[in-house]
Amino acid sequence: MNIKNNLILALDVGSESEAIDICEKVKESIDTIKIGYPLALAEGLEIIKKLKDKFGFKVICDFKVADIDATNEKICEETFKAGADAIICHGFVGPDSVQACLDVANKYEKELFLLTEMSHPGAKKFLQPAADEIAKMGIKMGITNYVAPATRLDRLQDIRNIVGEDAYIISPGVGKQGGDGKKTLEISNAIIVGRSIYEAENPKEACENLLK
Ligand code: O7M
Numbered sequence: 719m720n721i722k723n724n725l726i727l728a729l730d731v732g733s734e735s736e737a738i739d740i741c742e743k744v745k746e747s748i749d750t751i752k753i754g755y756p757l758a759l760a761e762g763l764e765i766i767k768k769l770k771d772k773f774g775f776k777v778i779c780d781f782k783v784a785d786i787d788a789t790n791e792k793i794c795e796e797t798f799k800a801g802a803d804a805i806i807c808h809g810f811v812g813p814d815s816v817q818a819c820l821d822v823a824n825k826y827e828k829e830l831f832l833l834t835e836m837s838h839p840g841a842k843k844f845l846q847p848a849a850d851e852i853a854k855m856g857i858k859m860g861i862t863n864y865v866a867p868a869t870r871l872d873r874l875q876d877i878r879n880i881v882g883e884d885a886y887i888i889s890p891g892v893g894k895q896g897g898d899g900k901k902t903l904e905i906s907n908a909i910i911v912g913r914s915i916y917e918a919e920n921p922k923e924a925c926e927n928l929l930k
Contacts, residue, residue, distance in 0.1 A: 719776065719804065719829055719863070719886060721908045722749035723929050726778065726888060728912030730756040734765060740916045741773050747925035752910055753802075754780035763800035776803040778888075782833060784808035787818035794822035804829035806865060809852030810845065813859060820859060829863055832856040834877050837867035837891030846873065853880040862886055866906070868897030874905045892928070899928050 727744060729751045731737050737757055757765055758779070766777050779802040783790050790807065797805050807819040809832050816832065823830040834856070835841055835849035849866075856864060857880065866877040868891035878887060889906040891897035893914030902909050911928060918924035 719750070719778075721776070721888075723747055723925075724903060724908040725750075725925065725928060726908055726910045727751045727915055728780070728890065728910050729753055729769075729916065730912050731916055732756060732760045734761045734768065736916075737761075737765065737769060738772065740921055741769060741775070743921040744915060744925050745773055747922070747929065749774070750776040750778065750908075752778045752780050752806075754782075763796065766797075767801040770801055777801065778804040778806065778831065780806045782806055782808050783815075783819055784811045785815065786811075787814045790815050790818040791822055794819050798822060798826040798828050802828065804831055804863070806831045806833055808833050809855060810848055813855055816855070816859060816861075820861065830861060831863040831865050831888065832861045833865040835867055835870075835873055837869040837889075837895055837897070841867070849873070850876060850880055853877050857881055857885075863888070865890065865910075868892045868899075868902040868906070868909060869895050871901055871905065874902065878905050 727748050779797045783793050820830050834853045863886045866874050868889040887906045888908045889902050890910040892899045892909045892911050899909050915921050915924045
């Protein structure tokens, strides 16, 4: 995926009007947004097409898909039918569940991102011990896009070493969660930033500061 300024806006706001307001303010700096449960549950999947049509953005749907294969298939179908350019799935559920997501993404000629280790402190308990294996599974399955944390650069580097330089890694955890954008981008291909932009008094300036 080609992402302008290597910066993805995590648009975790609770309404269409807030989403449009933020997008208007940052549209010069950003061409890719991540929509997760907060906005999709508030406004329905139609919000994907509305924001794509209005701003021409690419939309990554962060539904952290983590079910059995048959259900994952249905979730991905609905998401791509609604216009998503990519979907994010969990890896801990294993290869059959992930393969179901990959098959649907391929069918729609869209992209799949595999979530390895998460960025929050609690991820150390269950996910971190499995993350390297999740990344190795992704490589074995031919997956080229990954999510790995900006909050633990040593772990981000470990995951980069596993998936290789050709893989595309996007990293959340910059700003409010303590991660440093510049250092993260020495390892990752793009950063995902939410609150530091949409809660800022001046979101446009917040983007520009991140890009410095
Ligand atoms: O910048 P923030 O902290 O306000 O937002 C970060 C976004 O990234 C928010 O949408 C989280 O749900 C998401 N995220 C993480 O913060 N940590 C993870 O490990 C994974 C994600 C994510 O995007 O998952 C795919």
